[in-house]
Amino acid sequence: MNTPCEIIQDLLPLYAEQMASDASAQMVEVHLAHCAACNNVLKASKAQIQAPQCNLKPLRKIRLDIGKKRLLSVLLAASVLAIILLSTFSFLTAPQTFTYTQDLLEVVEFANGEALVVFDPRVTGYKATQYTHPDGRVHIDISAWTTILGRFIDTGAQSYRIAQSADVVYYCSANLRTEDKVIWSRTQPDSGSVMTLASLSFSYYALIAAGALLLFGIVLIALRKQPRKAGVVWKFFAVPLSYIGAHLCIKGTVTISHFPKRDFFWIAITMVFWYIAALTAYTLFRSFRESRRCLPK
Numbered sequence: 001m002n003t004p005c006e007i008i009q010d011l012l013p014l015y016a017e018q019m020a021s022d023a024s025a026q027m028v029e030v031h032l033a034h035c036a037a038c039n040n041v042l043k044a045s046k047a048q049i050q051a052p053q054c055n056l057k058p059l060r061k062i063r064l065d066i067g068k069k070r071l072l073s074v075l076l077a078a079s080v081l082a083i084i085l086l087s088t089f090s091f092l093t094a095p096q097t098f099t100y101t102q103d104l105l106e107v108v109e110f111a112n113g114e115a116l117v118v119f120d121p122r123v124t125g126y127k128a129t130q131y132t133h134p135d136g137r138v139h140i141d142i143s144a145w146t147t148i149l150g151r152f153i154d155t156g157a158q159s160y161r162i163a164q165s166a167d168v169v170y171y172c173s174a175n176l177r178t179e180d181k182v183i184w185s186r187t188q189p190d191s192g193s194v195m196t197l198a199s200l201s202f203s204y205y206a207l208i209a210a211g212a213l214l215l216f217g218i219v220l221i222a223l224r225k226q227p228r229k230a231g232v233v234w235k236f237f238a239v240p241l242s243y244i245g246a247h248l249c250i251k252g253t254v255t256i257s258h259f260p261k262r263d264f265f266w267i268a269i270t271m272v273f274w275y276i277a278a279l280t281a282y283t284l285f286r287s288f289r290e291s292r293r294c295l296p297k
């Protein structure tokens with residue numbers, strides 16, 4: 001008995017779903033025993049039955065196997081852990097500048113014209129910036145601080161040797177209401193006091209980041225029905241998002257800085273992990289949402 005392939009192939013969908021009558025099924029099986037073409041058609045229709053009926057083609061690319069999901073979850077958890085550790089370490093080592101008081105430091109002068117600033121043992125670190133003032137004299141600005149971590153570690157008394165080229169040394173309290181204090185001068189004490197201004201760069205960065213976040217946020221909302229394009233925009237959206245997240249972790253809501261280099265270093269390194277976390281979280285979110293839509297119940 002040689003049934004034409006067309007008839008068999010008409011029956012194959014019913015046969016694949018085990019809905020064909022016994023007589024039809026038997027006829028199909030007899031034919032399949034010797035026809036490779038119909039066997040292929042059967043295989044294809046079985047695959048179609050097993051595949052979820054999902055028309056979200058762009059999302060199909062995102063569907064991840066379990067191994068990849070596990071890897072992304074580990075990456076996300078590791079990034080979040082890194083953010084927490086970095087923020088904590090930055091917090092514990094954040095300089096808390098001393099306002100000038102009589103007992104904060106002592107200037108010891110030597111016969112050869114050199115001088116030494118000896119800090120109180122409470123001081124765990126100091127910064128000295130040397131520059132030539134427009135009046136031609138060499139100025140040194142000093143700030144001293146402690147950190148939360150420093151209170152538990154005995155670093156001994158810190159000292160700073162005033163270079164022979166220096167003319168005047170100021171102590172800067174890094175406090176907007178306190179004027180810089182002349183603590184040593186090679187010649188006559190300086191006439192007036194100056195104020196050291198905190199760096200405002202972080203205010204501008206935060207403003208730019210907030211603007212970019214708003215802009216990309218609007219684009220993301222507009223593209224919510226186009227997952228593939230939204231995925232691309234998310235990579236840009238995640239940059240200001242990571243910056244703002246990192247800033248909040250390191251500086252809280254404070255946007256001015258007396259230690260811009262230090263703060264920028266910690267914000268930048270934390271931002272990297274924020275970015276990794278933002279991308280993995282987004283990929284996982286889309287993958288889980290798609291699985292819920294497409295996987296058979």
Ligand SMILES: [Zn+2]
Pocket residue numbers: 004005008031035037038
């Ligand atoms: Zn056939």
